[in-house]
Amino acid sequence: MSEGLSVAGVGKSFGAVEVLKAVSLNVPRGAFHTLLGPSGSGKTTLLKVIAGFTPADAGHVTLAGQDITNTPPEHRNIGVVFQNYALFPHMTVAQNVAFGLRMRGVGKAERAERVEAVLRLVRMTGFGHRKPAALSGGQQQRVALARALVIRPALLLLDEPLSALDRKVRQEVREELKRIQAETHVTTVMVTHDQEEALFLADRVVVLEGGAIRQQGAPAAIYRNPADEFVAGFLGIINLLPVVLEHGKLRLGESVIAPPQGLVLPAAGGSFNLAVRPEEFFVVSAGEGDPSDVLKGQLIVAEFGGPVVTLKVSLAGQVISILALSPDILDAGLTEPGMPLWLRIRAGQLLSVGAGRA
Numbered sequence: 001m002s003e004g005l006s007v008a009g010v011g012k013s014f015g016a017v018e019v020l021k022a023v024s025l026n027v028p029r030g031a032f033h034t035l036l037g038p039s040g041s042g043k044t045t046l047l048k049v050i051a052g053f054t055p056a057d058a059g060h061v062t063l064a065g066q067d068i069t070n071t072p073p074e075h076r077n078i079g080v081v082f083q084n085y086a087l088f089p090h091m092t093v094a095q096n097v098a099f100g101l102r103m104r105g106v107g108k109a110e111r112a113e114r115v116e117a118v119l120r121l122v123r124m125t126g127f128g129h130r131k132p133a134a135l136s137g138g139q140q141q142r143v144a145l146a147r148a149l150v151i152r153p154a155l156l157l158l159d160e161p162l163s164a165l166d167r168k169v170r171q172e173v174r175e176e177l178k179r180i181q182a183e184t185h186v187t188t189v190m191v192t193h194d195q196e197e198a199l200f201l202a203d204r205v206v207v208l209e210g211g212a213i214r215q216q217g218a219p220a221a222i223y224r225n226p227a228d229e230f231v232a233g234f235l236g237i238i239n240l241l242p243v244v245l246e247h248g249k250l251r252l253g254e255s256v257i258a259p260p261q262g263l264v265l266p267a268a269g270g271s272f273n274l275a276v277r278p279e280e281f282f283v284v285s286a287g288e289g290d291p292s293d294v295l296k297g298q299l300i301v302a303e304f305g306g307p308v309v310t311l312k313v314s315l316a317g318q319v320i321s322i323l324a325l326s327p328d329i330l331d332a333g334l335t336e337p338g339m340p341l342w343l344r345i346r347a348g349q350l351l352s353v354g355a356g357r358a
């Protein structure tokens with residue numbers, strides 16, 4: 001049995017609506033998983049089942065080798081931080097953090113020691129006497145994290161803990177979160193809407209949709225090898241190129257190219273969608289270099305975004321997005337609307353066999 005968290009065949013319905021459909025998930029001890037999915041996909045419900053706030057209709061939850069399916073939440077040894085799980089406003093930071101220890105009957109001297117240690121961990125030393133209202137949003141979330149960690153939980157559950165913070169603070173706190181998780185080795189499951197956050201923080205990303213797990217894997221693997229169009233599109237921007245496989249080559253409109261390296265082709269041939277991330281293209285102006293194996297497109301607009309430029313390119317009747325480093329685009333002068341471009345694909349993913357339109 002797993003020493004971490006194991007969710008096996010968990011189902012949950014509210015009335016006639018099946019919100020979780022036999023969800024199974026293993027989070028090894030010390031691992032950091034992020035749970036990603038659209039609104040209403042069941043992320044919070046899954047966390048609540050794990051935490052014990054919502055009873056499951058079916059399945060089991062096991063933590064540190066113990067079946068906790070029917071254990072009340074206060075006996076599960078799980079630390080929880082919710083987006084709207086506000087700190088107690090009338091208590092000081094130290095009292096907030098000490099709360100879980102008090103409930104567990106930990107003596108005063110040990111309480112003080114552990115509160116100080118955990119405030120140091122979240123870099124909030126010296127804030128113990130303040131009230132939550134006198135803290136910034138980022139500081140409040142650090143305190144909430146300290147409050148969850150002080151009980152030395154076997155599992156830390158985070159439900160969109162950073163979503164109320166503005167962009168810059170959010171990035172700081174997420175880096176802190178990564179450091180704290182690495183220092184404490186606490187098994188962690190975090191829900192987020194933000195795909196960049198999910199990829200940055202986790203050693204494994206789990207994509208939930210309609211109450212079922214669509215795909216899970218290491219961030220880079222799931223990003224570069226999405227199982228289907230839903231996962232591909234949910235984890236960033238993707239171009240779907242409707243190609244036809246003919247004599248070992250891919251045809252897209254008038255262009256014929258060799259399949260990108262590593263692409264596994266359908267044995268039967270035919271049409272399919274080739275999924276290509278915006279950053280997986282090489283772009284040159286038409287007529288430059290080897291004319292074989294290029295997709296012939298036309299620049300619609302080059303959108304300057306500081307370090308990167310997004311090119312909107314018309315290709316075989318559709319508009320695709322290409323992302324490139326600014327110097328590569330600006331130095332080569334690839335910015336004139338209407339100019340013909342040659343594109344090469346570094347890597348792509350075969351999706352939805354039979355769904356191509358070419």
Ligand SMILES: Nc1ncnc2c1ncn2[C@@H]1O[C@H](COP(=O)(O)OP(=O)(O)OP(=O)(O)O)[C@@H](O)[C@H]1O
Nearest residue numbers: 014015019037038039040041042043044045046193
């Ligand atoms: N107590 C409840 N009673 C009835 N329906 C509920 C209850 N809690 C959640 N639901 C429904 O279950 C579905 C999943 O909700 P859940 O909160 O788990 O989604 P989520 O993935 O966390 O979404 P979000 O990203 O918006 O937070 C939704 O359709 C929601 O309306």
Ligand SMILES: [Mg+2]
Nearest residue numbers: 043044045159
């Ligand atoms: Mg939610």
